[in-house]
Amino acid sequence: MARKNGNKRTHRDDAQHESFLRHKNFMYLKWALFICLISIVAYFLIDPTPRHNGGTWYGYTLGTIGALLIVWLTMLGIRKRAITAGKWSLKGWTSAHVYLGLSLTVIATLHTGFQFGWNIHTLAYALMMLVIISGAFGIYFYANIPRAMSENRAETTQAEMIQLLNSLDDQLEDAARPLSAQYVAAVQSAINDTKITGGLFTRLSGRVNKCATARALAKLRDAAEGSGSAMVDQYGEDLSSAISILDRKSVMLNRVRRHIRYKSLLELWLYIHVPATIFLLAALTAHILSVFFYW
Amino acid sequence: MTFIIRKIRRRPNGQEVVRDQPVNKTELTVGRATECDIYLPDLTVSLNHATIEAAGNSIRVQATSDRPVKAKGKFGTRFVFPAKDENTIGIGPYQIKIYKEDDSIVVATERTEEKTQMLQPEDEEKIFSLKKAVIGKRSHAWFWALVTVFVAIAAPLYYFYSDRKADVANPIEIRADQELIGTRVDQLWLSGPMSLAHTSLADNCNACHLNAFESVQDVTCLSSGCHDGIRNHAEQDDLWASKPPLSAGEEILRSVAQFTGKNEMACGSCHMEHNGREGVILTSEGTCNDCHADMDTRLTDTDLINVSHFDVDHPNFRPTVITEPHFDNPVTARISLDDNPKSYSGLKFPHDIHLEADGAVAKQAMDLADEWGFDEVLGCEDCHQTNAAGALFLPVNMEQNCGMCHSLAFDQDPETGYIRTLRHGEPQDVIASMQDFYNSSAARLFDESNTGGSTRRRPGDVAQLREDNRLVDSLLFASDRARQRVAEIFNEGGACYDCHVIVEPEDGDPLKYDISHVSLEEQFMPKTVFHHESHDFMNCLDCHEAETSDSATDVLLPGIDNCLDCHRSETTVNFIPSNCLMCHEYHDDTHQPFMTPDDSSRTRHASVWPKRDDEISVAGSSLPQAVTVTAEATNILQDQ
Known part of the structure; x- marks a missing residue:
């Protein structure tokens, strides 16, 4: 069930679950901060000629550390497919992945010496930052969305959501039978034409414009509340029954769409994170090759 | 029914x-x-x-x-x-x-038509997952990786090898063709903008990078018509010896560089390209201080003084002054201004008298103002002229710079008004000319002293001649006259005496008068060029204390304190930031002993760094250049 009690949640986290972010009391966060601090202090203490860039001894050192880190961070993609426990648990690995990955922003930026241009070197840097930023979004979503998602779906599975919608459609069909043709058409449209979701942006927005169910609901509500009282008399009970089902379907649809929105947010960053990583590996190869080719 | x-x-x-x-x-x-x-x-x-x-x-x-x-x-x-x-x-x-x-x-x-439900259980993935809504991760990844491999790896490699094949020997020529093509995809490999001077090479990697995985070689810079003849700062071994110990990181990089065959003392190790348009010349004081701040601790046999910053740790200037003038080989010494050096040129020249506002010189300047364009008093520029570059001053020349007032005229023809002038720079010639002049006057005397029987004499010189021994008397008279006049010009009040140190004849014979050796410094600071033209908003006397100098031996060079009124180290805020290169050159190729890579057999650059063809070696002199300069000045004097 939805966890509303903050204290209870903390207790539960401490007792049963430790997220990858808090792994071993933030051990890898501390390591990452330590590496960043050393890198920054060294950057200011070392005075290379003529200026900081990737080609000084410190630049090469940072570059080597950065490249090895990138390769190791990429290995999570392979590592995660084998779940193990213990010292090198997947959770520990993920924790290190997150914090050491974030430390790359400092290591690689210092490696550049703040020299940027329209070239393969800056492309590699930009891709790395894209990977890291998308990863940061991933962390944010992983930290925040599952709870909202769980509250939203209220322990309903996706398959149950489909069943519920179908069942509401069935009920709607039954309820609409006595109604006159124009309302039947609206209800039919609600059954046949309702789009659960659409493309990427529809999914991320969590709502669908011109939803057939919403329109049918509005139309029947107008009929019930406003105009022909004769009709209300004639169909009164059937109409309110249909309206009530449409209302339930509408609520259900909103819940489903929110669910899709959350799920999309949880998935989308990976659609950037993963291809950008492969792109980065290629650009990094070109970067390193070019540096030593024109040594 | x-x-x-x-x-x-x-x-x-x-x-x-x-x-x-x-x-x-x-x-x-x-x-x-x-x-x-x-x-x-x-x-x-x-x-x-x-x-x-x-x-x-x-x-x-x-x-x-x-x-x-x-x-x-x-x-x-x-x-x-x-x-x-x-x-x-x-x-x-x-x-x-x-x-x-x-x-x-x-x-x-x-x-007969079964009702179908709108949502099928098997659609779950399609409904809830992003998979069907966006392009898959793998296709994205593969696409961009392949694009990178082709565009950013294969294409630059292709260009490198095709250009290389085209003409390795004359890489500059390739560039001309490439300019027609425009910017190519291999520009992606440029690690940063080229310096302004090398911009035209940006399209042509092969111009400098001749072989793959090999750093740019010095021979590439020093040949192919670009930087031929540039010479190194000092001996490779001395350069290494004067460097401070490498940091641990630098040691690692050095071992990596050595492992990969990269020359750590190559042109490119200081002149780092691809670092922006501002240039590849290191101007930071740190570049020099690294070695020069405490160089004597490492380079124990150097006579160079440690320097770190111009305003803190720079020795006072040490001009090269002549301690003993000589027409051919004057003796020079490098003496700090702190030690009040004297310059012995063999000339007399009190600056103070010449710059006085109300003295005899000023009066003469007024008299000659129309003829020579003097103001009411003499100014520095009336005698000192800058060279064509405007940086330094030409050697003072007697005829041009002194002769305006200091006439060498010694006789005027009473009939024609022709002024006979002595030749400057050749004392024996001067004496001989005067002898000739008076000897020739003997004939005139002889002729004019002929009274033709009359007892009346014409007034003047001839009146002193007796009739009976006229010829001998005429000759003796002319000779005495010559000696008298020669003695006059070599003694106080005479034309030579005013400026020159006179060598008295040992036997008192006036015909054996001579002048002492003369040498002039062309440049007190031969290791640097002081740019007078960039200081022309100032008055000469702001720096040179000529108004109070009453002796030609005074060295009127301003000391470092004078410069510090305006110039400070490169980090200054309120003064003019001044780094080493403002006065000194690194690849100085005009002044010894800055550049002496003559025995390069022990260095890697034996065949690369050009040798001087004008190297002068003078035993016992640490500053042979000063000798050449003064010798030239002497030649000028002798020519006149």
């Missing part, structure tokens, strides 16, 4: 379930409304969709709503069939067969 309404349902195993209901009517209503005889509960069916009427031998089907009925393969509102046949109509998802059975008409209704 009765109808039998027959409802057929099928079980999942295909078995039919039939339920008959006889109805004693001649017309049946069909529709979604529950009161209809044939109740078809589907929203595609109208409330009262149609009627089926038995009329004699025919069956009439009449649509009663705005929705049609399907029969005989088409939609219509009214159909009439012969009652004896079996006929089929379709309403919504239902199929209704109408046929005669005994005396009744059977209307058999069966739902």
Whole structure:
């Protein structure tokens, strides 16, 4: 069930679950901060000629550390497919992945010496930052969305959501039978034409414009509340029954769409994170090759 | 006639379930409304969709709503069939067969189109996952990785090898062709903008990078018509010895560099390209201080003084002054201004008298103002002229710079008014000329002293000659006159004496007067060029204390404190930031001993760094250049 009690949640986290972010009391966060601090202090203490860039001894050192880190961070993609426990648990690995990955922003930026241009070197840097930023979004979503998602779906599975919608459609069909043709058409449209979701942006927005169910609901509500009282008399009970089902379907649809929105947010960053990583590996190869080719 | 309404349902195993209901009517209503005889509960069916009427031998089907009925393969509102046949109509998802059975008409209704639900369980993935909504991760990844491999790896490599094949020997030529092509994809490999001077090479990697995985070689810079003849700062070994110990990181980089064959003392190790347009010349003080701040601790045999910053740790200037003038080989020494050096040029020249506002010199300047353009008093520029570059001053020249006032005239022809002038720079020539002049006057005396029997004499020199020994007297008289006049010019009040140190004749013979050796410094600071032209907003006397100098031995060079009034180290805020290169050159190729890589056999650059062809070696002199300069000055004097 939805966890509303903050204290209870903390207790539960401490007792049963430790997220990858808090792994071993933030051990890898501390390591990452330590590496960043050393890198920054060294950057200011070392005075290379003529200026900081990737080609000084410190630049090469940072570059080597950065490249090895990138390769190791990429290995999570392979590592995660084998779940193990213990010292090198997947959770520990993920924790290190997150914090050491974030430390790359400092290591690689210092490696550049703040020299940027329209070239393969800056492309590699930009891709790395894209990977890291998308990863940061991933962390944010992983930290925040599952709870909202769980509250939203209220322990309903996706398959149950489909069943519920179908069942509401069935009920709607039954309820609409006595109604006159124009309302039947609206209800039919609600059954046949309702789009659960659409493309990427529809999914991320969590709502669908011109939803057939919403329109049918509005139309029947107008009929019930406003105009022909004769009709209300004639169909009164059937109409309110249909309206009530449409209302339930509408609520259900909103819940489903929110669910899709959350799920999309949880998935989308990976659609950037993963291809950008492969792109980065290629650009990094070109970067390193070019540096030593024109040594 | 009765109808039998027959409802057929099928079980999942295909078995039919039939339920008959006889109805004693001649017309049946069909529709979604529950009161209809044939109740078809589907929203595609109208409330009262149609009627089926038995009329004699025919069956009439009449649509009663705005929705049609399907029969005989088409939609219509009214159909009439012969009652004896079996006929089929379709309403919504239902199929209704109408046929005669005994005396009744059977209307058999069966739902033939099963209701399909909008959402199927197998659509779960499609509905909830992003997979179908966006391009897959793998296709993205592969696409961009392949693009990178082709554009950022394969293409630059292709260009490198095709250019290299084109012409390795003359890489600059390739560039001309490439300019037509424009920017190429291999520019992606440029690690940063080229310096301004090398911009034109940006399109042509092969111009400098001759071989793959090999650093740019010095020979590439020093040949191919670009930087031929540039010489190194000092001996490679001395350069290494004067460097401070490498940091641990630098040691690592050095070992990596050595491992990969990169020369750590190559041109490129200081002149780092691809670092922006501002240039590849290191101007930071740190570049020099690294070695020079405490160089004597590492380079123990150097006579160079440690320097770190101009305003803190720079020794006072040490001009090269002449300690003993000589026409050919003056003796020079480098003496700090702190030690109040004296310059012995062999000349007399009090600056103070020449710059006085109300003295004799000023009066003469006024007299000659029209002729020479003097102001009311003499100015520095009246005698000192800058060289063509405007940086330094030309050596003072007697005829041009002194002769305006200091005339060498010694006689004027009374008849023609011609002024006879002595030749400067050749004392023996001067004496000989004067002798010749007075000897020639002997003939005139002889001639004019001939009274022709008259006892009357013409007044003047000839009056002193006796008639009877006229010739000898004339000659003796002329000779005495010459000696007298020579002695005059070499003694106080004479033209030579004013400026020169006179060598008195040992036997007192005036014809053996001579002047002492003269040498002039052309440049007090031969290791640097002071740019006078960039200081021309100032007055000469702001720096050079000439007004109070009463001796030619004064070295009127301003000390470092004078410079510090305006110039400070490169980090200064309130003064003019001044780094080493503002005064000193690194690849100085004009002044020894900055550049002496003569024995390069022990260095890697033996065949690369050019040798001086004008190297002068003078034993015992640390500053041979000063010798050449003064020798030139002497030559000028001698020529005149």
